[in-house]
Structures are given as C-alpha cells and as structure tokens.
Amino acid sequence: MSVGNTNKGPVPLIGLEIHAQLSTQSKLFCPCSADYFSAAPNSLTCPVCLGYPGTLPSLNRRAVELALRVALALGADVKPTFAFDRKHYFYPDLPKGYQITQARRPLALGGRLTFHGEHGQRTVNVRELHLEEDAGKLIHRPGCTLVDLNRAGVALLEIVTEPELRSPGEAKECLRALRTLLRHLRVSSGDMEKGALRCDANVSLSAGGATLGTKTEIKNMNSTRAVERALSAEAARQRELLSRGERVEEETYGWDEDRGTVVLQRTKQQAAQYRYFPEPDLPPVRLSPEFLQKVKREMPELPWVRRERWRREWGLGDREADSLLSDPERAEYFERVVAGGVSPPRAANWILTELLRLWTDGGAPVPAGAMADLINAVETGEISRTKGKQLLERAATTDADLTQLLSGDEVQKIVDRETLAKLAQEAIEAKLQAAEDYRSGRTQALGVLVGQAMKRSHGRADAAQLAELLRELLDSPSSPEA
Numbered sequence: 211m212s213v214g215n216t217n218k219g220p221v222p223l224i225g226l227e228i229h230a231q232l233s234t235q236s237k238l239f240c241p242c243s244a245d246y247f248s249a250a251p252n253s254l255t256c257p258v259c260l261g262y263p264g265t266l267p268s269l270n271r272r273a274v275e276l277a278l279r280v281a282l283a284l285g286a287d288v289k290p291t292f293a294f295d296r297k298h299y300f301y302p303d304l305p306k307g308y309q310i311t312q313a314r315r316p317l318a319l320g321g322r323l324t325f326h327g328e329h330g331q332r333t334v335n336v337r338e339l340h341l342e343e344d345a346g347k348l349i350h351r352p353g354c355t356l357v358d359l360n361r362a363g364v365a366l367l368e369i370v371t372e373p374e375l376r377s378p379g380e381a382k383e384c385l386r387a388l389r390t391l392l393r394h395l396r397v398s399s400g401d402m403e404k405g406a407l408r409c410d411a412n413v414s415l416s417a418g419g420a421t422l423g424t425k426t427e428i429k430n431m432n433s434t435r436a437v438e439r440a441l442s443a444e445a446a447r448q449r450e451l452l453s454r455g456e457r458v459e460e461e462t463y464g465w466d467e468d469r470g471t472v473v474l475q476r477t478k479q480q481a482a483q484y485r486y487f488p489e490p491d492l493p494p495v496r497l498s499p500e501f502l503q504k505v506k507r508e509m510p511e512l513p514w515v516r517r518e519r520w521r522r523e524w525g526l527g528d529r530e531a532d533s534l535l536s537d538p539e540r541a542e543y544f545e546r547v548v549a550g551g552v553s554p555p556r557a558a559n560w561i562l563t564e565l566l567r568l569w570t571d572g573g574a575p576v577p578a579g580a581m582a583d584l585i586n587a588v589e590t591g592e593i594s595r596t597k598g599k600q601l602l603e604r605a606a607t608t609d610a611d612l613t614q615l616l617s618g619d620e621v622q623k624i625v626d627r628e629t630l631a632k633l634a635q636e637a638i639e640a641k642l643q644a645a646e647d648y649r650s651g652r653t654q655a656l657g658v659l660v661g662q663a664m665k666r667s668h669g670r671a672d673a674a675q676l677a678e679l680l681r682e683l684l685d686s687p688s689s690p691e692a
C-alpha cells in the first residue's frame with residue numbers, strides 16, 4: 211500500500227524499537243574489530259562470532275558503560291543485576307542459529323524521552339533498554355545472495371518505547387531526538403545510512419483513547435524520512451482495510467523506499483516461537499555501585515541541558531539550537547567560536563548559513579579560532595561580508611590558511627575616497643540603465659550600482675562609503691546624463 215492520507219478516521223498508535231550500534235572498538239562478545247563498514251567482507255570474524263562449537267562469549271565492558279549512559283540519560287530504572295538469553299530463529303547471516311539478547315532480565319526498565327513534536331513538546335515513555343548482538347549482512351545479487359559476517363556480533367542497544375506516538379510525524383521527531391541524544395552521549399554515530407541506527411515500528415489504529423487495535427510491524431527503514439513515510443503508508447493501509455469491514459492481521463512488513471510501499475515479509479512470530487532460555491555461557495552481571503558512579507561521572511552534557519544553557523545565557527532560539535545540537539561536533543565548534551569573542555547569534559548565523567555547506571565528514575573545514583577571527587573582522591568592518599565568504603570558501607576548498615588570508619594585503623578594506631570615487635564612476639558607466647532608473651526616482655536601483663562597484667573591488671570596498679559617493683555623483687546637477 212503506498213503513502214496516502216492519514217488525517218481521517220482512527221488515530222495511529224505507534225511504538226518504536228530502535229537499535230543503536232554502540233561505538234565500541236570490539237564486538238559484544240569477542241575481540242574482533244567492530245569497525246566493519248569499510249573492511250573486506252568476512253575479514254573481521256573469529257570462532258566466537260562465527261558460532262563454532264566449544265567457544266565461549268566474553269562480555270564487552272565498554273558496551274555496558276555506553277548502554278548505561280543512555281539508560282541514565284533517559285531516567286530509566288537501571289537494574290543492579292541483568293542477564294542474557296538465547297533467542298532462537300534462523301537467519302542465514304547469524305551462523306550460531308540463535309542471538310544472544312536480553313528477554314527476562316534487561317539492563318534497564320522505564321524512562322522517558324521529551325522531544326519537540328508537531329504540536330509542541332511531547333514525551334514518550336520507554337519500556338526497556340537491553341543489549342544484544344547484531345546479525346551479519348545479506349547482499350542480494352541477481353541469481354544469488356552473498357553473506358558478509360563482519361557485522362555479526364557487533365554490540366547493539368535496543369530502546370523500546372511504549373505505543374504512545376500518535377502520528378508518523380511524531381515518530382520521526384522522536385527518532386531524531388533520540389539520535390541527537392546518542393550522538394551527544396558519544397555512544398553511537400547514529401548514522402542511519404550506514405546502519406549504525408536502525409528503527410522498527412509497531413503501528414495500530416485506535417478509535418479513541420489508548421485502546422490498541424491489531425498491530426503490525428515495519429522494518430528496513432534507513433532514515434527519519436523513511437520512518438514517517440512508511441508509517442503513513444501502513445496507517446493508510448490499515449484504515450482502508452477497516453473501512454471495508456476487513457481485519458488487520460498481525461504481520462511484519464518491509465519498507466520499499468523506491469516504490470513508497472510496505473511489502474509483506476512474514477506473519478508475526480510470537481515470543482514463544484523464539485524459544486528463549488537463559489544463556490548458559492554468560493552468568494548474570496552484577497553492577498557495583500562504584501561502576502555506576504564511574505559511568506555517571508563520565509556522562510557528557512545532555513543536549514537538552516546544553517540547549518537550555520544556550521537559551522538562558524546567550525538568548526539562542528530553538529531553531530538555531532536544534533540545528534547546532536544535531537551534531538555534537540558542530541555544537542562544540544559553535545561554543546569554541548563564541549569563546550573567540552563572537553556573539554552567539556552571529557556565530558550561529560555564520561556556521562549555519564556559510565560554514566555548514568562546506569562541512570565534510572572530517573569535520574569543520576577551518577579551525578574555530580580562525581572562524582572567530584573572520585567573523586570579528588567582518589563585524590568590525592575590516593573586511594566586507596562578501597570578502598569574508600570568499601576567504602572562507604577559499605580556505606575550505608584549498609590548503610590555504612584562513613588566518614594568513616585574513617592578514618594578507620588583498621583583504622584590506624578600501625576606504626580611500628579617491629579610489630572609491632573612481633569605482634563609483636566605473637559602476638555608473640557599466641550600469642547606465644540603473645543610473646537612469648535612480649535619477650528617475652527608483653532609488654532601489656542604487657543597490658545595483660553598489661553591487662557593481664563591490665564586484666570591481668573584489669569585495670574590498672567600503673559599501674557604505676560607496677553608496678554615499680554614488681548618491682553624490684548621481685544627484686549632482688553637473689553629473690553627465692546617462
């Protein structure tokens with residue numbers, strides 16, 4: 211069923227199951243590298259993650275620390291003792307034939323996440339957080355399917371929300387808020403395109419209140435936009451079935467982004483079919499008070515705490531704050547620019563309008579200190595904004611040093627009246643129609659002449675003085691007619 215109108219009829223009730231790949235150096239239960247994205251297929255495996263008989267898993271301590279950061283940030287009830295279970299099912303990319311996860315005694319229960327929804331601030335309750343190992347990857351080719359097991363065994367944190375989200379748009383914003391949190395906690399890259407953050411969703415229709423209808427599950431959503439589109443399509447499909455008097459079956463669907471359609475994968479399995487039982491090779495894990503205190507001490511500043519500090523101390527608006535907070539590297543860069551003596555609103559404006567388009571996967575294209583010097587030079591009138599933008603782009607796209615560019619002769623502003631008068635006269639001669647328009651009373655044409663003169667000076671001329679000289683020349687009775 212393709213995307214349709216979901217604004218009529220029963221209200222969707224949506225719950226998310228979010229799998230965040232934890233930023234550990236090794237996998238959850240073995241020493242194999244977890245940095246699989248650019249590795250050769252099947253090059254990061256060992257007898258443990260390949261499920262060889264007689265091998266024993268060993269829990270990754272760092273994965274527990276990172277998972278606890280998220281639980282504490284969400285205000286979840288961290289359990290002093292948690293345990294692992296085996297979940298049995300057949301996937302060709304999980305060679306053991308079972309997944310080590312947490313079913314009966316998860317890491318943490320409860321918690322809540324507040325986010326900006328379509329109609330203001332919203333809060334969704336969290337059901338549980340648990341650790342589990344990832345499966346490998348299937349690569350489908352014409353006539354065959356290839357298996358890459360590099361990802362098998364990588365540490366995942368699954369965060370399960372209650373079915374309290376009431377629209378696909380809310381689900382999208384909730385996922386975005388959680389991704390921002392994971393990035394600021396330094397627990398996951400949150401990169402959905404690379405599979406570091408994956409989202410499944412359960413959706414049912416309610417005629418009113420919190421009464422749930424029959425739910426279906428949607429998988430294979432690799433962007434926040436896909437989450438919104440897939441949920442809209444599934445809500446429309448269920449609404450259409452109910453309008454015809456038909457039943458909604460408990461099934462699992464995949465999302466086809468190209469066609470904008472949900473695709474049936476299988477009927478929903480019940481928990482009993484997974485045959486959970488305690489993982490015999492991993493004893494229950496007891497968290498000491500000292501370990502928990504260590505995790506609390508190392509917690510980075512939470513994004514909503516940083517947003518409130520920016521609002522209170524710097525008067526920054528929500529829109530600018532949200533754009534800066536979406537990437538912790540960007541947020542920290544912004545604070546370093548402000549520390550260089552730039553007003554927070556000016557720093558935010560330059561970063562979001564001029565620098566962001568030059569930002570790469572490697573981070574900011576120029577040092578924060580140099581960026582602060584550039585903005586200050588523009589604000590004090592040492593150089594024009596046009597020239598500042600040119601220097602920034604040059605530094606970002608070449609090996610040129612921005613600090614050295616700022617101290618070069620070519621950036622010094624032209625304030626000499628004789629030189630400016632010559633530029634003004636040349637602009638009039640080049641734009642005769644604009645000059646005539648100005649003399650005819652269309653004063654906005656002055657901007658065309660100022661722009662022409664600025665172009666001739668390569669952005670170095672003082673725009674205010676240029677405008678004044680142009681008015682003098684054009685308003686003078688002795689000025690030659692265009």
